[in-house]
Amino acid sequence: MKQTILIVEDEQRLANLHRDYLQQAGFATECLEDGLLVTARVRESLPALILLDLMLPGKDGLDICKEIRKFSAVPIIMVTARVEEIDRLLGLEFGADDYICKPFSPREVVARVKAVLRRSATLQDDSTFLHLDEERYLATLQGQVLDLSAVEFQLLSILAAKPGRILNRDQLMDRIYNDRRIVCDRTIDSHIKKLRRKISAVTPDIEVIHSVYGVGYKYEAP
Amino acid sequence: MKQTILIVEDEQRLANLHRDYLQQAGFATECLEDGLLVTARVRESLPALILLDLMLPGKDGLDICKEIRKFSAVPIIMVTARVEEIDRLLGLEFGADDYICKPFSPREVVARVKAVLRRSATLQDDSTFLHLDEERYLATLQGQVLDLSAVEFQLLSILAAKPGRILNRDQLMDRIYNDRRIVCDRTIDSHIKKLRRKISAVTPDIEVIHSVYGVGYKYEAP
DNA sequence: ACTTGACTTTTACGGCTTTTTACCATGCTA
DNA sequence: TAGCATGGTAAAAAGCCGTAAAAGTCAAGT
Numbered sequence: 001m002k003q004t005i006l007i008v009e010d011e012q013r014l015a016n017l018h019r020d021y022l023q024q025a026g027f028a029t030e031c032l033e034d035g036l037l038v039t040a041r042v043r044e045s046l047p048a049l050i051l052l053d054l055m056l057p058g059k060d061g062l063d064i065c066k067e068i069r070k071f072s073a074v075p076i077i078m079v080t081a082r083v084e085e086i087d088r089l090l091g092l093e094f095g096a097d098d099y100i101c102k103p104f105s106p107r108e109v110v111a112r113v114k115a116v117l118r119r120s121a122t123l124q125d126d127s128t129f130l131h132l133d134e135e136r137y138l139a140t141l142q143g144q145v146l147d148l149s150a151v152e153f154q155l156l157s158i159l160a161a162k163p164g165r166i167l168n169r170d171q172l173m174d175r176i177y178n179d180r181r182i183v184c185d186r187t188i189d190s191h192i193k194k195l196r197r198k199i200s201a202v203t204p205d206i207e208v209i210h211s212v213y214g215v216g217y218k219y220e221a222p
Numbered sequence: 223m224k225q226t227i228l229i230v231e232d233e234q235r236l237a238n239l240h241r242d243y244l245q246q247a248g249f250a251t252e253c254l255e256d257g258l259l260v261t262a263r264v265r266e267s268l269p270a271l272i273l274l275d276l277m278l279p280g281k282d283g284l285d286i287c288k289e290i291r292k293f294s295a296v297p298i299i300m301v302t303a304r305v306e307e308i309d310r311l312l313g314l315e316f317g318a319d320d321y322i323c324k325p326f327s328p329r330e331v332v333a334r335v336k337a338v339l340r341r342s343a344t345l346q347d348d349s350t351f352l353h354l355d356e357e358r359y360l361a362t363l364q365g366q367v368l369d370l371s372a373v374e375f376q377l378l379s380i381l382a383a384k385p386g387r388i389l390n391r392d393q394l395m396d397r398i399y400n401d402r403r404i405v406c407d408r409t410i411d412s413h414i415k416k417l418r419r420k421i422s423a424v425t426p427d428i429e430v431i432h433s434v435y436g437v438g439y440k441y442e443a444p
Numbered sequence: 445a446c447t448t449g450a451c452t453t454t455t456a457c458g459g460c461t462t463t464t465t466a467c468c469a470t471g472c473t474a
Numbered sequence: 475t476a477g478c479a480t481g482g483t484a485a486a487a488a489g490c491c492g493t494a495a496a497a498g499t500c501a502a503g504t
Binding site for chain 1: 489494
Binding site: 149150151152183184186187190191213214 | 450451452453454455460462463
């Protein structure tokens with residue numbers, strides 16, 4: 001079963017070059033010439049990696065990247081025309097996994113693709129299990145996005161920050177409501193329940209939020 | 223209290239990149255540009271993890287690693303420029319905890335750092351006969367986990383805090399129920415009994431909770 | 445301003461676990 | 475051996491959790 005690389009590149013000659021080399025290297029390929037349908041295609045064909053040109057007709061590469069990150073953690077390699085771009089991009093947290101600068105040799109592209117795939121393979125079953133982007137309130141579990149409400153996200157953050165450590169309901173409430181609001185502690189249970197439901201929609205067989213009878217809750221990865 | 227990551231990297235741009243991402247991820251950072259002062263720094267600032275470039279001016283990364291291992295078990299992640307290096311390194315027993323190959327995405331580095339830290343945290347000692355982790359309500363006896371209820375855990379903690387010292391039932395109740403609840407003192411006996419049963423499931427031949435006729439109970443390791 | 449819809453909090457209850465109690469058997473000390 | 479302390483057991487009581495549904499809150503859009 002071949003892995004599919006999605007090539008998003010408006011310059012036809014370049015796209016073909018990528019395609020040929022990647023196929024030669026044993027990958028399946030798909031091509032798009034503009035940014036309009038990228039997200040739709042990603043959802044459909046679930047590529048193993050996306051090679052994304054930064055300058056595209058129709059839509060900016062950065063926007064596409066952000067959009068994809070809303071629902072998927074698929075590896076993305078950005079292709080840019082200018083070296084100076086890269087430094088700028090590196091500073092930004094917008095979620096690409098690597099950057100290639102034109103002009104480049106097709107061999108280099110293949111090498112990078114392999115490198116990124118290898119990395120993401122080794123990381124998959126490890127720390128990438130749960131990723132919490134505090135700035136964006138974006139939680140991903142095994143590469144899939146968890147659509148959490150603000151309170152749910154916070155709750156998960158607090159628990160996941162100290163895996164294994166048990167927090168009681170008062171501690172959790174104190175951290176979530178720092179305005180000293182008084183809420184019934186069963187409220188926590190309620191949010192926990194919703195969190196668990198959303199999490200189990202992604203990983204039905206793995207429990208990550210455990211209750212400790214008479215004490216509280218804890219987060220613990222498999 | 224943040225954990226400190228010590229970055230040892232001669233390429234300034236790369237070091238800054240690491241630093242920014244790790245700080246973003248909630249770590250404190252320190253940087254060194256060559257290998258000469260690494261061991262001294264490790265002794266001083268006791269970092270939680272070291273990110274160590276293999277190729278350094280002044281001293282070889284491997285040597286540094288070995289040197290550190292003589293006095294510390296701090297987690298070390300080696301950074302190397304070439305994939306082939308890794309295979310070679312993996313064969314050698316020199317004590318790094320993980321390897322990262324250039325080029326890499328800063329996100330990956332953060333992920334690896336977290337993964338290694340998590341692993342080393344869970345590997346923490348099972349050398350002591352009885353270990354009580356108050357934070358996670360986790361009691362281990364000779365490396366085996368005792369599945370205790372909240373009260374049982376407290377009871378064992380109180381007794382084990384003063385080995386050999388005899389505590390009567392009132393003292394024990396006072397410490398367990400600081401809300402001045404009045405309970406029958408036979409309740410203690412009941413919990414003691416359950417504790418003993420769970421403990422003897424792990425170490426059938428060793429009695430650690432002793433009753434002192436007419437006085438109370440004490441904990442005493444073999 | 446009103447409606448609407450999404451999110452949060454409260455409340456109630458069944459089922460389950462732990463804690464407590466009661467009671468009898470056994471063991472210790474004088 | 476008498477008298478009290480402790481151990482074992484089981485059943486009652488208390489407390490806790492998961493769940494669902496009702497009630498409240500808030501902000502966006504009309």
